């Protein structure tokens with residue numbers, strides 16, 4: 300990579316899980332990297348994520364399965380380091396109709412179909428498996444520190460025009476999440492609002508995912524001392540104010556799977572905007588003037604799940 304005095308080799312836009320992971324991989328490839336972000340890591344959509352490894356509402360299935368597989372493998376390594384906050388959690392996705400094995404089945408070593416007798420009442424199919432879970436507050440802090448320790452600089456700056464960002468580095472990596480709708484003039488990026496309730500953990504040690512509950516998406520993600528209860532997936536909704544009635548309904552649905560949650564002490568309500576897109580955009584483009592942009596956005600409900608696989612591919616694209 301060519302060195303430009305005083306100039307970075309790559310400028311990453313965005314300090315969510317996608318931007319920080321990509322910045323670290325570019326650094327590891329020997330580049331001097333800067334991150335510009337409109338919000339600090341703790342105020343991104345990524346900070347709201349339940350952060351269960353699970354490919355949810357991200358496309359296309361084949362690329363998603365490969366990014367998810369790579370990320371699973373990386374999270375396995377990170378789970379050995381308590382500073383990352385990544386842990387492995389057993390649990391189940393359960394269904395009210397028969398399902399095929401998921402396209403990402405190969406990524407998860409212990410995935411098995413649950414025999415009908417072991418399913419909770421009301422369910423006809425399901426898979427049990429162990430998957431990584433990150434506490435996003437701590438995990439984003441870990442990523443930001445790792446980036447800084449590698450000599451990276453993170454600055455609070457909003458980019459209005461991609462071509463201007465290209466004045467700061469010959470390579471721009473656009474990891475702006477829902478912000479790509481305006482930054483990349485891409486109307487196919489749309490919000491999928493998600494609301495969660497964080498509660499004190501009454502002793503739950505398995506995750507649950509019930510995607511087709513008739514009253515809405517339902518999931519429980521235990522993280523040790525607390526649990527994230529979800530959720531919602533409201534396409535086209537921009538409001539990030541948590542709705543108290545929605546929160547009560549979330550707790551009610553989760554308590555159907557784990558009755559102890561009905562009385563769990565509520566610690567926090569949050570809502571965020573998943574960057575929905577018909578397909579994740581991970582591709583390089585040349586800007587007028589010659590600078591290169593690698594776009595990496597539109598990860599829907601699976602940004603954490605796809606983060607390292609996409610970061611690897613960004614680094615590969617940067618070197619090609």
Ligand SMILES: Cc1cc2nc3c(=O)[nH]c(=O)nc-3n(C[C@H](O)[C@H](O)[C@H](O)COP(=O)(O)OP(=O)(O)OC[C@H]3O[C@@H](n4cnc5c(N)ncnc54)[C@H](O)[C@@H]3O)c2cc1C
Pocket residue numbers: 312313314315316317318335336337338339340343344345346347348349350351352353456457458459474475476477478479482492493494495529530570571572573574596597598599600601602603604605
């Ligand atoms: C309730 C909820 C639960 C979820 N649960 C899970 C889960 O269990 N597992 C999972 O894998 N995923 C989950 N997700 C999805 C996940 O949070 C997203 O896919 C992921 O956060 C997307 O990451 P990102 O880095 O692309 O975007 P973001 O985290 O939104 O980061 C975008 C960054 O770009 C910056 N930016 C935007 N525009 C500009 C600009 N013009 N100039 C400078 N900076 C800019 C922002 O400031 C921010 O730093 C969940 C999401 C929600 C809302």
